Amino acid sequence: MYRMPAEYEPHRATLMIWPVRPGSWGKDPQAAQDAFVRVFEAITQSEDLxxxxxxxxxxxxxxxxxxxxxxxxxxxxxxxxxxxxxxxTFVKNDRGELKGISWSFNAWGGTVDGLYADWQKDDAIASAFCQELGLPWDDAAPFVLEGGSIHTDGEGTALVTESCLLSAGRNPSMSREEIEAELCRRLGVEKVLWLPRGIYNDETNEHVDNVCAFVAPGEVVLAWTDNESDPQYPLSAADLAYLQSATDAKGRSLKIHKLPIPDQPILCSEEDCASYSFEPGEDIREPGERLAASYVNFYFTNGAVLVPQFGGENAASDARACKILQQLCPNRQVIGLPAREILQGGGNIHCITQQIPL
Structure with missing residues (x-):
């Protein structure tokens, strides 16, 4: 039986893609590329890229x-x-044999609410990359899923959000029970935990990897704010209530650690908006738009935890996030990396990385 290992289990390598799309990274993507290079440098301290x-x-x-x-x-x-x-998405069996899963990709919602109109090249990457590495893969089409919409603990439990997996642009002909059965079959999990919501204004229909993540079996971090007037508050509060009542596949109650979001909302400026060049059918950004900033969008490498840092008026919350994650991951180096430019593209460090298990 194949299972999806937890991200904090040993990696063979990490997969990333060089950023050039003008609608995500601007007409001059140099700043975003520099941020990506910082991620490359951190990853290659402990694994291949x-x-x-x-x-x-x-x-x-x-x-x-x-x-x-x-x-x-x-x-x-x-x-x-x-x-x-x-x-x-890589899974492995008891003999240590690895294979990939090629989900159907439709740019986070297809013709319903997808973020760009042509996604054919992206949809071909999973199978092409497995072929390049000489690894077998399963074609999960027409089942639509993105890697950022799932987290696993490696011990039979998956995390997802209802807002994403039940959205009209993913698998509208399937019931929640049918979607869950497909996840269990493909990922080798026994239980799926359905958080109600993700991060406010997350254009992926609120991927789970921006709001909640396992840091150990039975242990999660949850994006949080104590500010009841912040639009994130009711979303995180709903997730907290759900998680407090949930148990994992092993029957354990979850240990929940709050990981506060940046103290100050990060907004798309007029200058930011002017830097983009959008294709027909591509989702555009507007001045004043709140970006879905969260420290939960970190990434485990073999030796470290790579944590988004937003700088400026969020310097204190940047440091707080690193301190919390260092306490939770004492055997890994916590590396804060400048991520404002990645956030402007629509995601963060976890969104631009994909682990290949050892």
Whole structure:
């Protein structure tokens, strides 16, 4: 039987994609690319990195990682750089054999509320990457899922959000029970925990990886705010109430750690908006739009926890998040990385990474 290991289990490598899409990273993506390179540097301290780049930007990516060992550059087309959502989800069996799952990808909602109109290159990445590595894969189509919409503890429990998995743009012909059965079958889990909501204004229909994550079996962090007037408060409060009443596949009550969101909301400025170039059918940003900033969008590597940092007026909450995660992960180095530019693209560190289990 195959199972999806927890992210904090040992990795063979991490998959990422070189960012160039003008509607996500701006007409000049240099700032975003610099932020990605910082993530590359942190990952390769303890594991290999597979980096995909399209033919037109392959040499640009090669130059950006020339100073790094452990980077395997692969020429592959994509529509954007969200490796978590378009890359394969890896599962392994008791013999340690690895295979990928190629979910159907439709840009977070297809014709209902997808974020761009052409996602064919992204949808082909999971199978193409498995083929590149010589690994088998299962084609889960037409079941629509993104890697950011699931978390597992490696011991039979998965986390998802109702707002995402039950959204009209994913699998509208399937019932909640049918979706859960498919997840159990594909991921080797026995129980799915359905959090009601995610992060306010998260354009993925509120992926779970931005609001709640396992840090150990039976133990989660939950994005939180004590400010009852913040639009995030009722969403996190609903999740907390659900988690407090839930048990995992082993029958354990969950230990819940609150991980406060940035103290100050992060908004898209007029300057930010002017920097983008959107294609027809692509979701646009507007000045004053609140971005879905959360410290839960961290990523485990073999040796570290990579934590988004937003800087400026959120310097204190940046430090607080790192301190909390260091207490929860004492055997890993906590590395805070500048992530404002990644957030502007629509996600964060967890969204641009996909682990390949050992």
């Amino acid at each position: 597979y980096l995909l780049a399209d033919p037109d930007h392959l040499e640009q990516a090669r130059a950006a990682v020339a100073h790094l060992d452990r980077v395997h550059l692969i020429c592959m087309d994509s529509n954007d750089a969200w490796a978590r959502d378009v890359g394969p």
